[in-house]
Amino acid sequence: PMCPSGSSCRVSLRDLFERAIILSHYIHSLSSELSQEFDAQYSQGPEFFTQAMSMCHTASLSTPAGKEQAHQIHQKDFVILVIHLLRSWTEPLSHLIIEANHLPKAPDTLIAKAMEIQEQNQRLLEGVKKISKLVDPEIIDNGDYSVWLGLPSLQSNDLESRLFAYHNEFRCLRRDTHKVDNYLKFLKCQIAYDGSC
Amino acid sequence: SPPGKPVIFKCSSPEKETFTCWWKPGANGGLPTNYTLTYYKEGEDTIYECPDYNTSGPNSCYFSKKFTSLWSVYIIRVYATNKMGISASDERLVDVAYIVEPNPPKNVTLEIQQPEDGKPYLWIKWVPPTLADTASGWLLLQYEVRLKHEKAVEWEIYFAGQQTNFKVLSFYPGYKYLVHVRCKPDHGLWSKWSEEHSIEIPSDLNMNDE
Amino acid sequence: SPPGKPVIFKCSSPEKETFTCWWKPGANGGLPTNYTLTYYKEGEDTIYECPDYNTSGPNSCYFSKKFTSLWSVYIIRVYATNKMGISASDERLVDVAYIVEPNPPKNVTLEIQQPEDGKPYLWIKWVPPTLADTASGWLLLQYEVRLKHEKAVEWEIYFAGQQTNFKVLSFYPGYKYLVHVRCKPDHGLWSKWSEEHSIEIPSDLNMNDE
Numbered sequence: 001p002m003c004p005s006g007s008s009c010r011v012s013l014r015d016l017f018e019r020a021i022i023l024s025h026y027i028h029s030l031s032s033e034l035s036q037e038f039d040a041q042y043s044q045g046p047e048f049f050t051q052a053m054s055m056c057h058t059a060s061l062s063t064p065a066g067k068e069q070a071h072q073i074h075q076k077d078f079v080i081l082v083i084h085l086l087r088s089w090t091e092p093l094s095h096l097i098i099e100a101n102h103l104p105k106a107p108d109t110l111i112a113k114a115m116e117i118q119e120q121n122q123r124l125l126e127g128v129k130k131i132s133k134l135v136d137p138e139i140i141d142n143g144d145y146s147v148w149l150g151l152p153s154l155q156s157n158d159l160e161s162r163l164f165a166y167h168n169e170f171r172c173l174r175r176d177t178h179k180v181d182n183y184l185k186f187l188k189c190q191i192a193y194d195g196s197c
Numbered sequence: 198s199p200p201g202k203p204v205i206f207k208c209s210s211p212e213k214e215t216f217t218c219w220w221k222p223g224a225n226g227g228l229p230t231n232y233t234l235t236y237y238k239e240g241e242d243t244i245y246e247c248p249d250y251n252t253s254g255p256n257s258c259y260f261s262k263k264f265t266s267l268w269s270v271y272i273i274r275v276y277a278t279n280k281m282g283i284s285a286s287d288e289r290l291v292d293v294a295y296i297v298e299p300n301p302p303k304n305v306t307l308e309i310q311q312p313e314d315g316k317p318y319l320w321i322k323w324v325p326p327t328l329a330d331t332a333s334g335w336l337l338l339q340y341e342v343r344l345k346h347e348k349a350v351e352w353e354i355y356f357a358g359q360q361t362n363f364k365v366l367s368f369y370p371g372y373k374y375l376v377h378v379r380c381k382p383d384h385g386l387w388s389k390w391s392e393e394h395s396i397e398i399p400s401d402l403n404m405n406d407e
Numbered sequence: 408s409p410p411g412k413p414v415i416f417k418c419s420s421p422e423k424e425t426f427t428c429w430w431k432p433g434a435n436g437g438l439p440t441n442y443t444l445t446y447y448k449e450g451e452d453t454i455y456e457c458p459d460y461n462t463s464g465p466n467s468c469y470f471s472k473k474f475t476s477l478w479s480v481y482i483i484r485v486y487a488t489n490k491m492g493i494s495a496s497d498e499r500l501v502d503v504a505y506i507v508e509p510n511p512p513k514n515v516t517l518e519i520q521q522p523e524d525g526k527p528y529l530w531i532k533w534v535p536p537t538l539a540d541t542a543s544g545w546l547l548l549q550y551e552v553r554l555k556h557e558k559a560v561e562w563e564i565y566f567a568g569q570q571t572n573f574k575v576l577s578f579y580p581g582y583k584y585l586v587h588v589r590c591k592p593d594h595g596l597w598s599k600w601s602e603e604h605s606i607e608i609p610s611d612l613n614m615n616d617e
Contacts, residue, residue, distance in 0.1 A: 010449045010480055019477045019504060025383060033383070053270065057238055057560055065266030067214055067335040079371070105336050123477070125339040131479040133450075175268050175367065178384060183268075185383070189334025316568075349522070355570060358547045366567060367574035369526075404576060 013134050016127060017188035023124045024181040027117055031177040033119060034113045035170040039153055040161050052164035056089045056172035058146045063179055070183070076136040080144075082183050083132060085176055086125045087145035093118040096169060099154040103166070117173070128184070133189060198226040199282025203275045205289040212328045213267065213336050213382065216260050216293050220275045220286060223279040228279040234258040239270040245287040267294045296389075297385035299338060300326035302378045307396040310364075317402060318342075319365040323378050326388065339382045343390070346372035371400030408436040409492030409508040413485045415499040418509040419596060423477065425461040426470050426503050426554055430485045430496060437488035438440030445486070448479040477528045507595035510536035512571075512588045519607040521573075527612060529554075529575040536598065548590045553600065556582035583597065 011019075037181055061084055064070040073081070097114045100106050132139045153165035190196035210216035222232065234247035247258035271293075275286040277377040302323040304323020312319045321342055325331050331338055342363050343352040368374060377390035409596075411433020418582060420426035432442065444457035457468035470484075481501040487494050512533040521527045535548055552573050553562040567573045587600035 011478060011504075013503065015502075016478060028384060030595060053239060060242070063268070065268060066262060067330070067333065068262060070335065071333075126476070129480045130450075148377075174294070175294070179268055181383070185337050186334040189332065194332075197334050329439070353572075357569070364568050366570065367576070368575070 002013060010085075011130075013131065014188075014192040016131050016134065017184065017192050018126045020095065020131060021184050021188060023120050023127065024177070024184045027120050027124065028174070028177040028181045030113050030117050031170070031174045033173040034060045034117065037107070037110055038166060038170050041105075041110070042103075042166070047166070048119065049167045052167045053171070054168050056168075056175065057092070057148045057150060058085060058172065058176055059097070060146050061085060061088070064183075067186075070186055073100070075187065076132070079132045079135050080139065080141055080185065081176060082180055082187070083128050083141055084144050084146070085123065085180055087122060087175065088144075088148065089121055090118075090125075090145075091171075092150060093121060094164075095148075095151050095154065096139060099151075100166070102148050103162075103188065106160070115118060117177075124180075198224075200226050200228075200277035200279050200284050202284045203232065203277050203286045205273060205275055206288050206290045208273070208289060209296045209386070210265070210293050211298065211300055211326070212330065213297045213385075214262050214328075214330075215265050216291070216362065217257055217272045218289065218291070218353070219253070219257045223277055224282060225277075226279055226281055227279060228334055230277050230279040232256065233276045233278065234273065235274040235276070236271050238266075239272070241294060258317070265293055268292065282369075287335060289353065295384070297336070297382045299329055299380055299382060299385070299388045301388045301391040302326055302340060302380050303391070305376065305378050305391050305394045307374070307376055307394055308395070309398065309402065315349045316366065316404060319361065319374065319396070319398075320369055321365065321376055321378070322362040324361060326380065337383045340378055341387075342378050344374055344376045346374050347395075348372075351402065369402060370396060370398050370402040373397050410434065410436050410438075410440045410487035410489050410494050412494045413442065413487045413496045413607050415483060415485055415496050418483070418499060418501045419506045420475075420503050421502060421508060421510060423473050423507050424472050426501070427503070428483055428499065429463070429467045432466060433487055433494060435487075436489055436491055438491060440487050440489040442466065443486045443488065444483065445480050446483040448476065448481055450479060452582075465515060475503055478607050479502055499574045507592050509548065509590055509592060509595070509598045511598045511601040512536055512590050513593060513601070515586065515588050515601050515604045517586055518602055519582075519606070519608065519612065526576065529577065529578055529606070529608075530572065531585065531586055531588070532572040533601070534571060536590065547593050549593070550588060550590045550595070552586065552588050554584055556584050558582070579607060580608050580612040580614060 039049060064073055097111060097118060100111050100114060149166060150169060153161060156162045198256045203220045203223050205218055208216060208218040235244050237244045249259040252259035264325045271291045273289045273291060277284050287325045303326060305323045308320045309317055310320045325338055329336055329338060338358040339359055342357055344365060345352050346369060357362060376394045376397050379388045381387045381392045413427055413430045413433050415430045418426060418428040431433055445454050446453045459469040459512045460476045464470035483499045483501055485496040513536060515533045515540055518530045519527055520530045548566040548571055549570060552565045554575060555562045556579060565573055584606050586604045589600045591597045
């Protein structure tokens with residue numbers, strides 16, 4: 001949107017959404033690779049991790065589980081929900097990166113991916129905040145997020161419990177990044193394309 | 198004898214709103230055998246029975262929108278029962294977000310275009326598969342085109358991104374070309390290829406700029 | 408005299424993660440002249456100075472990842488100052504997503520193909536450049552091929568759309584052909600041409616259908 005100097009010009013809402021979606025798509029792809037790479041490296045048998053399934057720390061956020069539920073949420077509340085989801089991973093990601101170094105034979109690629117996800121997640125959070133201001137300048141983001149209490153399990157002395165904890169975090173990260181990606185693609189069509197892409 | 202062990206061999210969703218699981222019966226032990234699918238969801242204790250055994254045909258369970266939620270793991274099992282006993286399949290863990298496999302694209306059309314100021318090109322167009330609501334943004338599809346002339350051995354494959362048309366710029370006059378198109382959700386599985394469509398390229402087609 | 412007016416003549420980003428702006432100094436009025444680049448982001452009031460005048464060489468400002476935001480338009484200006492006064496360039500508005508100039512395509516290969524049932528053709532293939540965005544598989548690049556035989560003056564230019572290969576059907580046996588390929592993202596600038604690749608066409612090549 002190059003516009004003549006002097007007039008105020010900004011990145012359009014459509015462009016902001018397009019860029020946010022490039023990031024959210026990329027972040028989810030990385031998170032899927034990270035989760036699969038961890039399971040491939042540390043699983044001790046086909047069913048090893050199925051018992052590891054436990055609730056994600058973001059389960060308390062009531063997120064739509066289908067298209068109809070998504071249509072029922074007010075658009076600006078939905079944008080705020082995405083911000084809360086993104087923000088809920090700022091702390092866990094930084095701890096995961098630090099603690100993952102203590103995993104036995106921790107592959108560099110795994111840590112590099114986690115760092116790339118952390119960096120792009122912060123970038124995406126900045127972008128969605130900018131989107132929220134355009135959607136509704138009066139929007140109030142109370143800085144909410146889901147508290148994460150998973151550090152002790154990542155530091156457990158028992159290796160199996162530790163591996164279960166990592167597996168669950170990466171599984172939840174994969175799930176939540178998919179939610180964010182899905183929601184942004186939906187919100188783009190609802191908000192920036194009047195409900196029809 | 199008691200029935201053999203059934204196997205849930207596939208679960209998939211065509212549009213990220215509903216899903217179906219299919220199973221293969223085990224040996225039926227020579228007796229009338231009844232099949233029951235049950236499931237419970239991660240973090241919940243209540244066990245439910247399949248809501249609809251018919252919509253998706255024999256040995257299947259269809260979960261309509263009402264019974265489908267993404268991002269929560271369904272733990273599914275099928276039981277085979279006859280007079281002599283009962284046998285259960287292995288548990289199948291399903292998150293609908295990751296089993297999306299659309300139907301193929303539809304209405305594939307082929308045309309030769311001869312722009313005033315450029316070389317002729319083969320223009321392939323299609324529409325998204327039925328059931329796929331790409332307009333709302335809930336489902337996002339990417340497309341791939343494959344093409345070859347009748348005598349060629351290898352398919353040429355082109356990635357078309359989210360567009361529902363594609364221009365092929367290098368082709369031979371005087372040949373019959375075969376085309377298929379398929380699609381994939383942003384994070385999901387490729388559909389089957391569409392039906393075959395073909396076009397005869399006139400041999401006197403002038404391939405240079407007009 | 409006061410310095411002449413500098414001109415910001417180019418801003419570009421190789422991968423949408425960093426970007427650089429370059430300027431041409433105006434006349435320096437015969438006095439030592441100092442250049443300062445300042446910028447602010449739309450929707451914000453704070454004015455910042457160029458974070459790095461060195462990385463991209465003389466008369467340039469390099470914005471590393473830390474200083475590059477995809478979410479705002481940058482309003483940029485360069486000031487030239489000497490003892491006699493100061494002069495400012497026009498404002499340059501920069502949206503990083505619109506100034507992506509990718510690296511050229513890689514691994515260009517050339518082959519003469521002689522299908523059993525058709526005329527021979529020159530088959531040019533390449534792979535997309537390394538670019539963070541194509542890694543996410545989301546950025547659609549378009550390609551252009553240019554080709555000429557050694558003795559020709561003019562290049563023949565072919566638009567290859569999103570294809571990563573191209574067939575040239577009209578060429579002369581016995582000549583050496585030179586080929587380059589370049590690419591461009593949907594909103595962005597053409598890359599430089601790839602390195603030159605060449606191929607000798609055998610003079611005894613039979614140009615008719617086999």
